[in-house]
Amino acid sequence: MEDLSLDDFLRRNRELADLSLEQLRGLSESDKHWTARRSFLARNLPHYPRERMDYLVALSMVWANHIFMGCRYSDHLMEKVLDMADGVDVEDAPCFTTRDEIMKQKR
Template identity: 75%
Template sequence: MADGLEDFLKQNREIADTVEGLRGLWESDKHWRARRDFLVRNLSGYPQDRMDYLVALSMVWSNHVFMGCRYNEELMEKVLEMADGVDVEDAPHFTTRDEIMKQRQ
Protein backbone atom coordinates (compact mmCIF):
# COMPACT_ATOMS: atom_id res chain seq x y z
CA MET A 1 0.00 0.00 0.00
CA ALA A 2 2.95 2.35 0.54
CA ASP A 3 3.36 3.19 -3.16
CA GLY A 4 -0.41 3.22 -3.62
CA LEU A 5 -0.79 5.50 -0.62
CA GLU A 6 1.85 7.90 -1.96
CA ASP A 7 0.06 8.02 -5.34
CA PHE A 8 -3.30 8.56 -3.63
CA LEU A 9 -1.92 11.44 -1.55
CA LYS A 10 -0.31 13.06 -4.61
CA GLN A 11 -3.67 13.00 -6.37
CA ASN A 12 -5.61 14.23 -3.33
CA ARG A 13 -3.71 17.25 -2.02
CA GLU A 14 -6.45 18.39 0.35
CA ILE A 15 -6.47 15.03 2.13
CA ALA A 16 -2.67 14.92 2.07
CA ASP A 17 -2.43 18.38 3.64
CA THR A 18 -4.98 17.50 6.32
CA VAL A 19 -3.24 14.26 7.23
CA GLU A 20 0.28 15.73 7.13
CA GLY A 21 -0.86 18.34 9.65
CA LEU A 22 -1.53 15.51 12.12
CA ARG A 23 2.10 14.36 12.33
CA GLY A 24 3.66 14.71 15.75
CA LEU A 25 7.07 16.35 16.02
CA TRP A 26 8.28 13.27 17.93
CA GLU A 27 7.35 10.76 15.21
CA SER A 28 10.09 9.16 13.16
CA ASP A 29 9.49 8.70 9.45
CA LYS A 30 8.84 4.99 10.00
CA HIS A 31 6.27 5.61 12.72
CA TRP A 32 4.63 8.41 10.77
CA ARG A 33 4.30 6.36 7.55
CA ALA A 34 2.49 3.61 9.45
CA ARG A 35 0.22 5.98 11.39
CA ARG A 36 -0.49 8.03 8.25
CA ASP A 37 -1.56 4.84 6.49
CA PHE A 38 -3.86 4.05 9.44
CA LEU A 39 -5.38 7.54 9.26
CA VAL A 40 -5.93 7.55 5.49
CA ARG A 41 -7.51 4.08 5.55
CA ASN A 42 -10.04 5.28 8.13
CA LEU A 43 -10.71 8.90 7.10
CA SER A 44 -13.97 8.12 5.35
CA GLY A 45 -15.47 6.76 8.57
CA TYR A 46 -14.87 9.95 10.55
CA PRO A 47 -16.31 13.36 9.61
CA GLN A 48 -14.19 16.46 10.22
CA ASP A 49 -15.83 17.12 13.59
CA ARG A 50 -14.78 13.62 14.79
CA MET A 51 -11.21 13.81 13.47
CA ASP A 52 -9.84 14.12 17.02
CA TYR A 53 -11.31 10.69 17.82
CA LEU A 54 -9.63 9.14 14.76
CA VAL A 55 -6.32 10.76 15.71
CA ALA A 56 -6.63 9.34 19.24
CA LEU A 57 -7.34 5.86 17.86
CA SER A 58 -4.33 6.14 15.55
CA MET A 59 -2.13 7.03 18.53
CA VAL A 60 -3.48 4.07 20.53
CA TRP A 61 -2.61 1.78 17.62
CA SER A 62 0.81 3.37 17.14
CA ASN A 63 1.61 3.13 20.85
CA HIS A 64 0.62 -0.52 20.80
CA VAL A 65 2.71 -1.37 17.74
CA PHE A 66 5.84 0.65 18.45
CA MET A 67 5.98 0.80 22.25
CA GLY A 68 4.09 -2.32 23.32
CA CYS A 69 1.35 -0.43 25.17
CA ARG A 70 -1.79 -2.40 25.99
CA TYR A 71 -5.32 -1.12 26.37
CA ASN A 72 -8.67 -2.67 27.21
CA GLU A 73 -9.79 -5.54 25.01
CA GLU A 74 -12.62 -3.70 23.27
CA LEU A 75 -10.37 -0.79 22.27
CA MET A 76 -7.61 -3.11 21.07
CA GLU A 77 -10.05 -5.07 18.91
CA LYS A 78 -11.30 -1.83 17.36
CA VAL A 79 -7.89 -0.37 16.49
CA LEU A 80 -6.48 -3.68 15.25
CA GLU A 81 -9.48 -4.08 12.97
CA MET A 82 -9.03 -0.50 11.74
CA ALA A 83 -5.34 -1.21 11.04
CA ASP A 84 -6.05 -4.28 8.94
CA GLY A 85 -3.79 -4.01 5.89
CA VAL A 86 -1.43 -1.38 7.31
CA ASP A 87 2.13 -2.49 6.59
CA VAL A 88 4.51 -1.76 9.47
CA GLU A 89 8.15 -1.73 8.52
CA ASP A 90 10.35 -3.58 11.06
CA ALA A 91 7.72 -3.67 13.80
CA PRO A 92 9.22 -4.56 17.18
CA HIS A 93 8.05 -7.61 19.08
CA PHE A 94 7.27 -7.22 22.77
CA THR A 95 7.04 -9.97 25.35
CA THR A 96 4.31 -9.36 27.90
CA ARG A 97 4.67 -10.04 31.60
CA ASP A 98 2.10 -12.84 31.25
CA GLU A 99 4.18 -14.49 28.51
CA ILE A 100 7.31 -14.32 30.65
CA MET A 101 5.49 -15.86 33.61
CA LYS A 102 4.20 -18.72 31.42
CA GLN A 103 7.73 -19.43 30.23
CA ARG A 104 8.98 -19.73 33.81
CA GLN A 105 6.40 -22.36 34.73
Protein backbone atom coordinates in the same frame (compact mmCIF):
# COMPACT_ATOMS: atom_id res chain seq x y z
CA MET B 1 -22.34 22.87 -6.58
CA GLU B 2 -21.89 19.10 -6.54
CA ASP B 3 -22.32 17.40 -3.15
CA LEU B 4 -19.32 15.04 -2.75
CA SER B 5 -18.92 12.28 -0.20
CA LEU B 6 -15.63 12.26 1.69
CA ASP B 7 -14.55 9.19 -0.33
CA ASP B 8 -15.16 11.05 -3.59
CA PHE B 9 -13.45 14.16 -2.28
CA LEU B 10 -10.36 12.19 -1.24
CA ARG B 11 -10.15 10.39 -4.56
CA ARG B 12 -10.36 13.69 -6.44
CA ASN B 13 -8.15 15.63 -4.07
CA ARG B 14 -5.56 13.11 -2.89
CA GLU B 15 -2.80 15.72 -2.77
CA LEU B 16 -4.93 18.06 -0.64
CA ALA B 17 -5.85 15.20 1.70
CA ASP B 18 -2.18 14.22 2.00
CA LEU B 19 -1.26 17.78 2.95
CA SER B 20 -3.99 17.97 5.60
CA LEU B 21 -2.87 14.65 7.10
CA GLU B 22 0.64 16.06 7.47
CA GLN B 23 -0.74 18.55 9.99
CA LEU B 24 -1.52 15.62 12.30
CA ARG B 25 2.09 14.49 12.60
CA GLY B 26 3.59 14.74 16.08
CA LEU B 27 6.66 16.97 16.43
CA SER B 28 8.86 14.14 17.71
CA GLU B 29 7.33 11.37 15.59
CA SER B 30 9.91 9.39 13.58
CA ASP B 31 9.44 8.89 9.84
CA LYS B 32 8.77 5.17 10.38
CA HIS B 33 6.20 5.85 13.10
CA TRP B 34 4.51 8.61 11.10
CA THR B 35 4.37 6.57 7.88
CA ALA B 36 2.48 3.80 9.67
CA ARG B 37 0.18 6.13 11.61
CA ARG B 38 -0.50 8.20 8.49
CA SER B 39 -1.56 5.01 6.67
CA PHE B 40 -3.89 4.20 9.57
CA LEU B 41 -5.38 7.71 9.40
CA ALA B 42 -5.77 7.69 5.61
CA ARG B 43 -7.41 4.28 5.69
CA ASN B 44 -10.00 5.38 8.26
CA LEU B 45 -10.49 9.05 7.33
CA PRO B 46 -13.55 8.41 5.14
CA HIS B 47 -15.36 6.84 8.11
CA TYR B 48 -14.95 9.80 10.48
CA PRO B 49 -16.61 13.18 9.98
CA ARG B 50 -14.58 16.32 10.61
CA GLU B 51 -16.08 16.82 14.08
CA ARG B 52 -14.85 13.33 15.11
CA MET B 53 -11.30 13.84 13.80
CA ASP B 54 -9.86 14.11 17.34
CA TYR B 55 -11.28 10.67 18.10
CA LEU B 56 -9.68 9.20 14.96
CA VAL B 57 -6.33 10.80 15.84
CA ALA B 58 -6.55 9.35 19.37
CA LEU B 59 -7.31 5.89 17.96
CA SER B 60 -4.33 6.17 15.61
CA MET B 61 -2.09 6.98 18.57
CA VAL B 62 -3.46 4.03 20.56
CA TRP B 63 -2.68 1.75 17.61
CA ALA B 64 0.80 3.24 17.09
CA ASN B 65 1.60 3.00 20.81
CA HIS B 66 0.61 -0.66 20.73
CA ILE B 67 2.68 -1.40 17.63
CA PHE B 68 5.80 0.61 18.42
CA MET B 69 5.93 0.60 22.23
CA GLY B 70 3.98 -2.52 23.19
CA CYS B 71 1.30 -0.61 25.11
CA ARG B 72 -1.84 -2.57 26.04
CA TYR B 73 -5.37 -1.27 26.31
CA SER B 74 -8.78 -2.78 27.03
CA ASP B 75 -9.76 -5.77 24.92
CA HIS B 76 -12.58 -3.80 23.30
CA LEU B 77 -10.29 -0.90 22.31
CA MET B 78 -7.55 -3.24 21.06
CA GLU B 79 -10.05 -5.14 18.92
CA LYS B 80 -11.33 -1.86 17.46
CA VAL B 81 -7.94 -0.37 16.52
CA LEU B 82 -6.55 -3.67 15.21
CA ASP B 83 -9.62 -4.03 13.01
CA MET B 84 -9.20 -0.44 11.82
CA ALA B 85 -5.55 -1.16 10.99
CA ASP B 86 -6.33 -4.24 8.91
CA GLY B 87 -4.29 -3.86 5.73
CA VAL B 88 -1.85 -1.27 7.13
CA ASP B 89 1.70 -2.55 6.66
CA VAL B 90 4.30 -1.68 9.27
CA GLU B 91 7.87 -2.11 8.15
CA ASP B 92 10.23 -3.54 10.80
CA ALA B 93 7.71 -3.39 13.64
CA PRO B 94 9.28 -4.32 16.98
CA CYS B 95 8.23 -7.53 18.70
CA PHE B 96 7.35 -7.36 22.39
CA THR B 97 7.03 -10.05 25.04
CA THR B 98 4.21 -9.43 27.47
CA ARG B 99 4.46 -9.96 31.20
CA ASP B 100 1.95 -12.81 30.89
CA GLU B 101 4.15 -14.54 28.29
CA ILE B 102 7.22 -14.17 30.53
CA MET B 103 5.31 -15.62 33.48
CA LYS B 104 4.21 -18.63 31.39
CA GLN B 105 7.85 -19.28 30.40
CA LYS B 106 8.97 -19.36 34.05
CA ARG B 107 6.50 -22.08 35.00
